[in-house]
Amino acid sequence: xxxxxxxxRPGVNRETTSYSNEGGWFDCDKVRFRFGTPEKxxxxxxxxxxxxxxxxxxxxxFVALDGTNYIGVGTNLKYYIEEGGGFNDITPIRATxxxxxxxxxxTNGSSLLTVTDSSNGADENDFVTFSGAxxxxxxxxxxxxxxxxxxxxxxxxxxxxxxxxxxxxLAEITVNGAYAATPIAANGSDTGNxxxxxxxxxxxxxxxxxxxxxxxxxxxxxxxxxxxxxASISAAGDRLRIWSHDNFGEDLIINARNGGIFYxxxxxxxxxxxxxxxxxxxxxxxxxxxxxxxxxxVSDRDRHIIAFGCDPENDIGxxxxxxxxxxxxxxxxxxxxxxxxxxxxxxxxxxxxIITAVETRQQILVFTDRSLHAMQxxxxxxxxxxxxxxENVTIASPLSAIAVDDSVYWMGRExxxxxxxxxxxxxxxxxxxxxxxxxxxxxxKVTTGVNSSYSEIWWFYPSASSDSxxxxxxxxxxxxxxxxxxxxxTAWLDRGISQFPxxxxxxxxxxxxxxxxxxxxxxxxxSVDSYIESSQVTMGAGDNFVSLxxxxxxxxxxxxxxxxxxxxxxxxxxxxxxVDYTMxxxxxxxxxxxxxxxxxxDQIHIRLRGRSFAFKIASDATGVDWRLGTPRVDARSDGRx
Numbered sequence: 001x002x003x004x005x006x007x008x009r010p011g012v013n014r015e016t017t018s019y020s021n022e023g024g025w026f027d028c029d030k031v032r033f034r035f036g037t038p039e040k041x042x043x044x045x046x047x048x049x050x051x052x053x054x055x056x057x058x059x060x061x062f063v064a065l066d067g068t069n070y071i072g073v074g075t076n077l078k079y080y081i082e083e084g085g086g087f088n089d090i091t092p093i094r095a096t097x098x099x100x101x102x103x104x105x106x107t108n109g110s111s112l113l114t115v116t117d118s119s120n121g122a123d124e125n126d127f128v129t130f131s132g133a134x135x136x137x138x139x140x141x142x143x144x145x146x147x148x149x150x151x152x153x154x155x156x157x158x159x160x161x162x163x164x165x166x167x168x169x170l171a172e173i174t175v176n177g178a179y180a181a182t183p184i185a186a187n188g189s190d191t192g193n194x195x196x197x198x199x200x201x202x203x204x205x206x207x208x209x210x211x212x213x214x215x216x217x218x219x220x221x222x223x224x225x226x227x228x229x230x231a232s233i234s235a236a237g238d239r240l241r242i243w244s245h246d247n248f249g250e251d252l253i254i255n256a257r258n259g260g261i262f263y264x265x266x267x268x269x270x271x272x273x274x275x276x277x278x279x280x281x282x283x284x285x286x287x288x289x290x291x292x293x294x295x296x297x298v299s300d301r302d303r304h305i306i307a308f309g310c311d312p313e314n315d316i317g318x319x320x321x322x323x324x325x326x327x328x329x330x331x332x333x334x335x336x337x338x339x340x341x342x343x344x345x346x347x348x349x350x351x352x353x354i355i356t357a358v359e360t361r362q363q364i365l366v367f368t369d370r371s372l373h374a375m376q377x378x379x380x381x382x383x384x385x386x387x388x389x390x391e392n393v394t395i396a397s398p399l400s401a402i403a404v405d406d407s408v409y410w411m412g413r414e415x416x417x418x419x420x421x422x423x424x425x426x427x428x429x430x431x432x433x434x435x436x437x438x439x440x441x442x443x444x445k446v447t448t449g450v451n452s453s454y455s456e457i458w459w460f461y462p463s464a465s466s467d468s469x470x471x472x473x474x475x476x477x478x479x480x481x482x483x484x485x486x487x488x489x490t491a492w493l494d495r496g497i498s499q500f501p502x503x504x505x506x507x508x509x510x511x512x513x514x515x516x517x518x519x520x521x522x523x524x525x526x527s528v529d530s531y532i533e534s535s536q537v538t539m540g541a542g543d544n545f546v547s548l549x550x551x552x553x554x555x556x557x558x559x560x561x562x563x564x565x566x567x568x569x570x571x572x573x574x575x576x577x578x579v580d581y582t583m584x585x586x587x588x589x590x591x592x593x594x595x596x597x598x599x600x601x602d603q604i605h606i607r608l609r610g611r612s613f614a615f616k617i618a619s620d621a622t623g624v625d626w627r628l629g630t631p632r633v634d635a636r637s638d639g640r641x
Contacts, residue, residue: 003632006615010036011481014433021535029485030530039627040530042514048085051177051508053077055209058243061497064250069497074243076209088273092262094204102198106190111164111183118158123205126151132197138189143167177508207241240444244295255296288313288336302377303330309354321353342383356398367395390423399447411459430482434473437464449492460489517625531618538612547638548608554629562623573610
């Protein structure tokens with residue numbers, strides 16, 4: 001009997017049963033397809049030993065005129081600029097008090113300080129920096145008070161609490177992504193109030209890292225639930241802190257969704273990494289400059305700053321979720337539409353709010369909650385025009401769409417889409433698998449990125465049992481194959497200023513991906529466990545038993561760092577589609593065989609019997625990089641009983 005080649009179609013198919021998907025792959029984790037065959041994905045390593053506070057949901061690379069590489073890092077607590085492995089805090093300032101507006105009160109034996117500042121506007125977890133304070137009289141010295149603090153609790157509109165801490169910058173006490181201050185307990189001498197010269201500088205209010213539910217009568221769909229009872233609906237995307245950012249030359253423009261628009265001037269701010277400043281507060285800014293928006297970007301082709309879902313020229317401070325405004329060409333300070341400039345506005349007539357905008361080479365695609373529009377530069381006198389492309393399309397989140405060349409890919413509410421001149425649903429062989437295990441209350445967390453080295457688009461999303469991102473699904477647009485796995489990443493950058501893709505995790509670190517073979521989130525590094533499993537293989541009509549006696553592996557370990565790399569290959573049998581692979585039997589017949597397959601393994605002798613069998617390859621060792629070829633199996637027909 002000739003050997004049977006184990007060749008399977010590229011990609012994973014979960015839209016049907018394992019039995020009916022014969023000739024395909026059915027399950028996987030941490031693998032990709034290249035040239036039609038599966039291989040383990042690359043490992044990852046921390047970008048640096050430094051970490052940031054909060055959950056990062058936005059990364060933006062840029063290069064200054066002097067050649068310095070930067071990455072903008074937007075979290076729910078801060079906005080940083082990464083340089084050389086360090087995270088520099090440029091979070092905008094919301095308010096600064098007058099000298100003497102702030103006072104402190106301590107309690108003997110407690111590190112908790114009560115801060116009084118009338119109508120301070122702070123929220124829990126906000127950050128404030130004090131200056132000009134004097135010692136309270138004991139261990140709570142002036143140096144202890146005059147530093148940055150995170151607010152613990154809000155007592156009322158005029159008071160809140162902080163925890164007195166040892167002297168040190170916030171970067172020094174950010175450990176593994178957490179605020180790790182050493183508290184200082186007041187003693188009996190700490191009876192002062194800090195003096196009459198204290199100034200409090202408040203950063204913009206922090207955002208949420210988890211979407212909340214709206215409640216009350218009328219929430220949700222009509223007739224959903226008991227009459228008169230409160231219902232719950234997923235919170236709007238603006239409740240989750242999402243940043244948008246873009247470059248105007250070497251300067252940076254940033255926006256906290258449904259918040260202000262800020263400008264960071266590299267030439268004046270980079271030496272000390274001073275906070276970004278509201279564009280409306282810049283010298284020379286006109287009175288119509290928008291102060292609130294859902295997203296900002298810079299049109300690369302024509303150099304206009306564009307604000308989406310912003311406040312209109314004649315009603316500054318009142319947000320219009322469907323309004324688009326753009327500045328004068330090459331001038332971020334002029335927004336008033338005049339015959340002598342190219343500033344202006346457009347308003348979308350379909351949908352209730354703008355979700356996101358994605359720039360391509362020729363146009364800007366603008367998504368609302370139920371439609372897609374194309375915005376194009378026309379030149380004077382209209383500057384921009386906008387056309388409806390499609391209605392009744394959905395998009396999962398502001399971060400779930402990405403441009404690849406002239407195409408835009410995105411995840412919808414229950415479908416995947418591509419636009420390359422027209423909107424099309426992407427045929428997806430894992431659609432049910434993804435959306436049947438999806439936390440729809442946290443849809444706004446979905447983020448996407450491209451890994452151009454492997455022609456891949458990655459979507460990261462929260463599974464049904466998790467409030468945090470814990471899974472991914474990949475579309476390989478070169479192989480037109482889908483695969484998936486488990487991984488916690490909240491933002492992704494393709495290689496560019498770095499030779500590796502860069503991703504953010506909820507542990508407060510950035511990671512270089514496709515770096516080595518292992519998981520470098522811990523030291524020493526651990527293995528990136530990977531596997532892929534085929535659907536069932538039968539002989540003939542499947543009515544005869546199959547006897548398996550020999551497996552001839554075909555796998556390469558090129559790129560492995562391990563001295564003796566290996567994988568596990570498993571053949572497993574079953575008698576009927578609906579039963580488990582392991583059967584109870586008094587006969588001395590092994591229903592599955594798992595053996596180590598080393599680099600120079602020639603053949604493996606086995607004894608298996610069943611009506612169908614599946615093949616699996618897995619790796620759980622460090623330093624291993626593998627790629628499957630075409631293994632063969634000695635499979636013989638073995639009767640009907």
